Amino acid sequence: MTDNIARALSDAKVRNAKAAAKPVKLADGGGLFLLVQPNGSKLWRYKFRLAGREGLLSIGAYPDIGLARARELHQEARAQVAAGENPVHSRQVERREAAQAVARAERGTFAQALKSWQEATEPHLSQRTIDWRHWACDAHFGPLMPRKIWEITRQELAAMLVRIERDAPSVAKTMRTFLVHIYERAIDEGLLETSPVPSARLLKARRYVSHQAMTMDRWPAFLAALLAADATPYTKAAMLLVVLTACRKTEATGARWSEFDLERGEWTVPAERMKMRKEHWVPLSRQAVSLLQGLRKHSEGDFLFPHYYKPDTPMHHTTLGLLMRTIREEADTVHGFRSTFSTYMNAQGEDGDIVELCLAHSPKDQVRSIYNRHTYQAERRAMLQKWADDLDALVDKRMRIGVVYSQQQRAIAA
Numbered sequence: 001m002t003d004n005i006a007r008a009l010s011d012a013k014v015r016n017a018k019a020a021a022k023p024v025k026l027a028d029g030g031g032l033f034l035l036v037q038p039n040g041s042k043l044w045r046y047k048f049r050l051a052g053r054e055g056l057l058s059i060g061a062y063p064d065i066g067l068a069r070a071r072e073l074h075q076e077a078r079a080q081v082a083a084g085e086n087p088v089h090s091r092q093v094e095r096r097e098a099a100q101a102v103a104r105a106e107r108g109t110f111a112q113a114l115k116s117w118q119e120a121t122e123p124h125l126s127q128r129t130i131d132w133r134h135w136a137c138d139a140h141f142g143p144l145m146p147r148k149i150w151e152i153t154r155q156e157l158a159a160m161l162v163r164i165e166r167d168a169p170s171v172a173k174t175m176r177t178f179l180v181h182i183y184e185r186a187i188d189e190g191l192l193e194t195s196p197v198p199s200a201r202l203l204k205a206r207r208y209v210s211h212q213a214m215t216m217d218r219w220p221a222f223l224a225a226l227l228a229a230d231a232t233p234y235t236k237a238a239m240l241l242v243v244l245t246a247c248r249k250t251e252a253t254g255a256r257w258s259e260f261d262l263e264r265g266e267w268t269v270p271a272e273r274m275k276m277r278k279e280h281w282v283p284l285s286r287q288a289v290s291l292l293q294g295l296r297k298h299s300e301g302d303f304l305f306p307h308y309y310k311p312d313t314p315m316h317h318t319t320l321g322l323l324m325r326t327i328r329e330e331a332d333t334v335h336g337f338r339s340t341f342s343t344y345m346n347a348q349g350e351d352g353d354i355v356e357l358c359l360a361h362s363p364k365d366q367v368r369s370i371y372n373r374h375t376y377q378a379e380r381r382a383m384l385q386k387w388a389d390d391l392d393a394l395v396d397k398r399m400r401i402g403v404v405y406s407q408q409q410r411a412i413a414a
């Protein structure tokens with residue numbers, strides 16, 4: 001655009017402009033003016049009107065932008081106004097694009113976006129949850145890690161999630177949720193404008209299945225199948241500990257020797273490893289102590305059940321679930337042993353409150369729990385001992401738990 005505006009300023013006037021008690025405006029023409037602030041700073045501004053509304057564009061500061069350059073930028077902005085464009089909005093788009101370019105250059109890979117999400121969300125999570133999230137992301141997002149996050153397509157993510165769903169439907173839904181959060185954070189950080197994560201409709205509706213409670217008459221067949229299974233002695237021992245203590249599988253697989261006092265026959269699971277973040281005291285039956293004493297003789301690390309390939313870390317929490325699926329045709333789950341324990345003990349007429357304490361469940365009567373601080377340790381010990389003895393009574397002498405544990409000890413020693 002030809003500069004046919006009568007200009008009022010000169011380099012000398014701009015250079016010599018003095019500050020006053022209040023801001024001073026020195027007009028140059030066509031809406032361009034120099035704003036001299038009381039602190040002495042000099043700022044170029046362009047006042048315009050578009051669609052009947054007044055606007056103000058910040059062009060820059062003097063002397064970084066001299067008079068000649070200010071007029072060039074003023075002319076460009078006037079051209080935008082003449083074309084019906086708001087130069088302020090255009091400047092914002094330019095700045096956003098520039099910031100996005102910087103962000104992409106500094107942290108544009110999927111791996112970097114994943115790390116940013118993890119660092120922002122993990123401070124208040126348990127270490128167990130953090131470890132699982134890292135494992136799952138490494139296992140399923142591996143091929144995406146070196147890719148630029150804005151280059152990954154919706155079709156690629158959809159195909160990946162469908163592949164995961166074939167073997168693990170619930171995991172596929174969890175991984176999609178992770179992707180949603182990763183991409184939302186990437187958008188907030190200016191890495192891209194929209195998320196390519198497929199709709200939740202891509203995956204089948206989650207099917208919630210109650211934990212199958214194995215009936216007591218099936219215990220002999222289950223025990224025989226467990227002993228015959230192609231699994232390590234440590235894995236089998238972990239399964240037996242779950243059965244005897246009615247604990248959750250993650251509490252068993254992540255157990256450390258420092259949590260046990262075998263002389264007193266007790267196990268204290270720290271709060272950070274419990275579902276409800278509350279320390280849980282577990283009395284150990286004679287059978288459980290026998291197993292752990294034998295296991296301790298051959299254990300060199302911190303964990304009762306070390307990872308097969310990484311002995312300085314605990315057994316993965318999915319291991320027992322995989323073992324259960326290989327030895328049973330029915331829809332049994334490891335967690336179902338807790339249901340079996342509860343069902344059996346309640347059917348025997350045992351105190352339901354004691355059953356719930358053994359399972360580390362919070363009392364249903366919250367008011368009563370506030371006033372009743374009794375821990376019922378003796379009652380809980382008697383109940384878990386009865387549980388172990390009654391399991392032994394269901395099998396012949398060769399299959400009783402003491403004999404089974406001796407077999408496991410010999411296998412571990414070998």
